[in-house]
Amino acid sequence: MNSRGHEMIKVKRLRHVTFTSADVEPQLDYYQSVIGLAVIGRDDRRIFLGTESDELTLVLEQGAASHLTTIAYEVAPHLDLADLQKPLASLDIKSEIRSDTAPGIAKALVFNDPDGLQIELFSRWEFCKPIEPIRGLAVAKLGHVALYTPDPERVAKFYGDVLGFRVSDRIEENFVFMRCGPEHHAMNFARGTEARLHHLAFELRDASHMHQACDLLGRKGFQILWGPVRHGPGHNVAVYHHNPDRYLIELYYSMDLMLDEELGYFEPRPWHHDRPQRPKTWVGLPRDVWGVGPAKEAHEFSPAMRGAK
Ligand SMILES: [Fe+2]
Known part of the structure; x- marks a missing residue:
């Protein structure tokens, strides 16, 4: 209420x-x-x-x-x-x-x-069958949307108060991860000078699918700008590239799950630093469990949102 x-x-x-x-x-x-x-x-x-x-x-x-x-x-x-x-x-x-x-x-x-x-x-909807064969990676689903915003806490409060999202983690004052289901994040809010997409993430099935993704990106000439890496917040294994409109696209698998909101911690995994792994504010580097940091191109801005304030 x-x-x-x-x-x-x-x-x-x-x-x-x-x-x-x-x-x-x-x-x-x-x-x-x-x-x-x-x-x-x-x-x-x-x-x-x-x-x-x-x-x-x-x-x-x-x-x-x-x-x-x-x-x-x-x-x-x-x-x-x-x-x-x-x-x-x-x-x-x-x-x-x-x-x-x-x-x-x-x-x-x-x-x-x-x-x-x-x-x-x-609320109510129907499945829609593609009218052409699936090609490419056949990702499992759209996993999360990360947005730049001048005020991450203000936007996170809106998504929390109005849409029922819960905070899963923060990175210092600059990044808020929010969930609407068991997965660690469906939305992220990153501090930026104006509202625009930070990245869009699609879920892969597993490590072999990630391997297939890297091979396909390489074969098609999409430079891998970050990863494969196992992140700290969310603990997903992720790889990033730019699509033809210069949007940063993440492909990931193995994200943290909060299977029970009352327990209040993420399903334990061997790579967690905290036991149990609860929502927290991450401070300092390195945050990632393994993998090297992003190429500088990964930080190039994507197109701004229409009517961005
Ligand atoms: Fe992401």
């Missing part, structure tokens, strides 16, 4: 993201032939891409420039989206219910986060 007596919204799963691109074709080819998403449908301005599990994952929209515009999350299936407008209204957040925002999603509740990024929430 929030202070005005309304039930808080509780996001369950990160589901899909929408990007505009000035040059959609290279993006489409990249997501098909490297990431392993496939087209599930198109309309006059958008291409909808899904995973091998038939879940809508990414929307590409022709635009004047490249921007991350929208993040969509799933809420519990019994919820009526109109009821979710009340807690938003009590916080002076304007929202509207839209139909047919994407295939398989009849209705979505749409509003903006504090940095002007569009949030879409939906």
Whole structure:
């Protein structure tokens, strides 16, 4: 319950993201032939891409420039989206219910986060089968979205208070990791001069899939900018590259899981420094368990968000 007596919204799963691109074709080819998403449908301005599990994952929209515009999350299936407008209204957040925002999603509740990024929430949905063969890596799913923001604590408070995310870890004053399910993070907020994407992460199955990913990136001429590395916060094994729109893309597996919120610690793993491994603020370097640090190119900025404040 929030202070005005309304039930808080509780996001369950990160589901899909929408990007505009000035040059959609290279993006489409990249997501098909490297990431392993496939087209599930198109309309006059958008291409909808899904995973091998038939879940809508990414929307590409022709635009004047490249921007991350929208993040969509799933809420519990019994919820009526109109009821979710009340807690938003009590916080002076304007929202509207839209139909047919994407295939398989009849209705979505749409509003903006504090940095002007569009949030879409939906409850009931249907699987969408790709209409073409899956190629490339056939990633398991969209795993997390990391955003730059001028004020990580302010944005983290919004995602916590309004959307029900929990803080999993912090890095000093500069990075907040938040979960909406058992996985250590579905969202990260990093301190930056303005709102923009920090990186987008897709989940791989295991170490052999990571090996396959590095070989495919190498063969296709995508330079590996960081990793493979086992991170400290989240303890995922990760590798990073830039996609054709200069977005930093992470591929990872083996992320920490909080299987029981009441226990309050992550499922024990041999590589944890802390026993048990609880949410904390990480200070100083090195943070990663193994692997060398990022190439300087990994810190080059991705395109800013549309309407970024
Ligand atoms: Fe990440």
